[in-house]
Amino acid sequence: MTGPAVLIERVSKSYGAVRALIDVSVDVPRGACVALVGESGSGKTTLLRCINRLVSFDAGRIAVFGTNVLESEPVALRRAIGYVPQDGGLLPHWRVRRNVALVPWLDGARDAPARADRAMAAVGLEPAMAERWPHELSGGQQQRAAVARAVAGGQSLVLLDEPFGALDAIARSDLQAMMLELRERSSLTLVLVTHDLHEAFRLATAVVVMRAGRVEQHGPPAAIRGSPATPYVSALLARAGIEAA
């Protein structure tokens, strides 16, 4: 089993008359971090949500670790894949440990709290945080907890939807460093949606530039930076203040 972690083939999705995804094909190798970048409305979040069937696509095929997602039961599929929303999405009425333990607890694991503690350690959250309420944590700590929750069930694939977009620059940088380290150590495969090209270039092994539901360019950061495929990509880079290498 050495196929890609996620294989997206010619996926299309429309919301009424609006075509959100048009014939999109992307592959995410195991251990990779693929960043989906583009402006609002480019379809990057819709594509991310097709992977764990939060969004049902109209045509095409998506396989996760070789299995067609349409053949998986959606709830089981989502539990097998980690997910980090932009705002953390911690349950405000649960203490941090219980939040982090969510997926193992749903799966009935007896050692769910212990797994939560290990996941918290892996994302650099002090043990004292476990007994806190989410609102008592800083924004950065909340996102660390959200990442811990996404991996506490032993998931090897994690989807991140603008995970650090709402944080200040210092916290964002800290979290990015943590993610790099975590991916390395835990051999995670990540699919990251971001509008921040700097973040994409720092974290990703491959970048997918999307525009109006289509893939504009797909390649390693260096290739995108070195030879933008279209004027649109060049403009996007220029706007982010990234010089063509």
Add this chain to the structure above:
Amino acid sequence: MRPPAALLCAAILLPNGAMPPPPPAARPARAQASRRPVVVASKPFGESFLLAEMFAQLLESRGIPVERRPGLGATEVAMAALQSGAIDVYPEYTGTGLLAVLHAAPMHDAAAVFDTVQRAFEQQWGIRWLPPLGFENTYAIAVRAGTAGRYGLRTLSDLARVAPEFTAGFTPDFIGRADGLPGLAHAYHLHFGSVHPLSQALKYRAIAAGKVDVVDGYSTDGSIARYGLVVLTDDRHFFPPYQAAALVGARLQRDDPAAVTVLTELSGRLSAPVMRALNQRVEIGGEPVAAVASSALQSLGLTKEQGPAAAAPAAARVSFGAYLWQRRAALWTDTLRHLLLVAVPLAAGMLAGVPLALWLERRRKAAEPVIRAVGVLQTIPSIALLAIMIPLLGVGVWPALVALWLYSLYPIVRATFTAVRDADPAAVAAGRALGMTPGQILRWVRTPLAAPGIMAGIRTAAVIDVGTATLAAFIGAGGLGEPIATGLALNDTRLILSGAVPAAVLALLVDALLAAVEWWTTPEPLRAAARERSRDR
């Protein structure tokens, strides 16, 4: 267990085990112990209370057991109860039967009116008008003596000239019924500057205080003399004869003809002056209804022995606190009944409303139509909803429980649905993305986050129920509404307060109790927010 035992006794005592033929009049007291009590009811005003109490004491003096249901809502409630057999007898007036029940054209001959209602009630519902009691109590339109003098008012035709300058205070019953204001306005081209619906007791205070200029009353009403009012002559003879009589339901005629015979003993015995004097003793003298009824029956020679109630003197003027203490037994019973009238419908409302709302949250398309349909129940006036229940459930506590339950549904369903639907969208989305099933999201995310909103709905329903339950007295359900309704009918402020004050205290206590429950059910991190909200409120 009592009826079979008594039947057995009768069978042993009688030769051949034959049942005795019903004796013509009074039967000995002991033989009556097994029979169903005669349910004696009244409408909510003093004279009706008094007549019903006289019916009841007369029956009791002949050894016939009685159950009292005084103060039933209005004509519609009392008639519905009589038709359904929930009550057996209540005092009514022929004119009311003709116009308000039969909706027939007005007639002016007393005998013709009696014949008409007697025949129609018998045919339609098997209800019998016993021979009239002997007095008429017609509507009377009254003004202050000063007003009459200043404007030269003697008749209703005189009143029609100046009516546009006048403010009227009429009972809601009078404003609504065909033989009341609508018909009167038509007959005399009478148009008042404004008309306020006022209860029987408030009306007189309002006219005495100069807040209204014209009121409706009854010709045997004790209050007309008390407040120095002048009754205007019905010079066009609009008001039909209102002869008072006992109205007897079909069941009592069939099952207990002896009781009916006893009731006829009052026929023709009460003249208008006698009745007015009795009404004054109750409404102005403040004597207990039971005592006045008892002494009236004795002076008519219908009862001999001194009833225990007759010995009771008119309530001495004591402080309100001492008055409440004197009434503590009744107050305790009324309060317990009131709590029952609040707790049971509220619990049933929660058991039905919360699951319904949670179900609707999963079927959003059905939600709005269903919640609106539940909301329509809320728009039915309380007394009408209570009246609707009577043919289905009779009078007493059951129709009240069902009606109050229906009232509690809408606030609970609406608040629960809204709170659950709008529960922290980020938390709900995260739960779904991480693999919670819809049921798990409802159980672990939406419902706990919605707890404060759900409790707010329950508190609203509870306060509505505490208030509306006071109206349940009008269909014989008891509770703290009973002293209020009786006090209003008898113009007894302290009696009104002895129901109203505990009801208000109860509302505060119930709300405080539920506030504590709300605190307890609100997830800890959300409590600070809830505290903020309650401070704003």
